[in-house]
Amino acid sequence: MKQLPHRPTPCGRCPWRTDIPAEALPAERAGRLRAACGRPGAEVAPYVPMDLCNQHHDHPELVCAGWLAVHGLDHLGVRIAASLGGLPAAVLRPDPARPPLFTDLDTMLAGRPQPTPPNEPRAGAGAVEDTALDVGDPDTGLPRVLSRRCSTCVLDPADLMHLGTEHRRGFLRGVRARDGYVICHQTLPSTAPPGYAPAVCRGSYDKIRTTTVKIMKLFGVVEVDPPAPANTTEPTGSVAVADLSTDERYALIADLAGCMVDGYTPEQVNLVFDRLREVFGVELVAVWEYLDVWGFGGNSDFYLRAEEGRLRELAGDLWRWLNDSPDDPDRPTTPGSAKSWVGHAADFTLDGYTSDGAHNAAAEDRRDI
Known part of the structure; x- marks a missing residue:
């Protein structure tokens, strides 16, 4: 297995460090951290995105060294990567030669100001990269993935949502930078039929090669059909x-x-x-x-x-x-x-x-x- 891109030591603004002034975290990152940090006996599923370094302008896809040292072993994807030679064991525990770190997520969050409000979502984004929504199947623990693209998939080359090429490319760049995945917009709580749980967008599952999606493909998924359209009748005058x-x-x-x-x-x-x-x-x-x-x-x-x-x-x-x-x-x-x-x-x-x-x-x- 290739080395998983990661920082060898915490960066100068790492939120896990105790030797620098504590800054407020963006609400988006605080939410991702809560999803990515487990504990012994309650480890995080391998498909949950890992925490990435906040120095995006420097290396946008490096796993955070502080998170690896404090909570890395509580994430099954990290354990898998380490077992396959993708991560050195030394980064998975605190090192006295490196900057001192908080002992766990709760302690880290308690020692800093409240998270800053989230950015307003862009109108018409059409899909969500949101780890706060659980895509795990309750029976198997595997992620739910749509068996085919939904009727308005934002990643269809036909641009069914009329978002424009640059808009879609920018959205995908953000997902890749966070090493994440996309939740289909038709499966979100605000749009899905009653009782339909969030599921991974099929277009993104087929197209995006983040570590998270690779782990999904390696260990398997539960495929579910997209929600039925609210109006299944063809418009008057439509042609087959x-x-x-x-x-x-x-x-x-x-x-x-x-x-x-x-x-x-x-x-x-x-x-x-x-x-x-x-x-x-x-x-x-x-x-x-x-x-x-x-x-x-x-x-x-x-x-x-x-x-x-x-x-x-x-x-x-x-x-x-x-x-x-x-x-x-x-x-x-x-x-x-x-x-x-x-x-x-x-x-x-x-x-x-x-x-x-x-x-x-x-x-x-x-x-x-």
């Missing part, structure tokens, strides 16, 4: 996809043109192939070289799933339409018809391959190596 013309279908996926020009991740494969299935009714799969504890990797190719589990090579213009730069004058202007994507029969099937249950499969499973 099956009734759309070819040009109208192309318009529905126009934003996918060149979306893989910088490469693609398994999460992006699922997002894009889901869209293509919805519009064209075809099943595509990316076949990777291997799957290890961090996900699919190595060389990969796209195939179509045919009847009885057989595969067809991908033909036509779809590959270039997805992967060529939109600035390339020779790039196909459309992906072509779905019929044109059907190539020769592949010389293998997916029997014995490891799948994510969606659109990715691997020839070799290296998770136990």
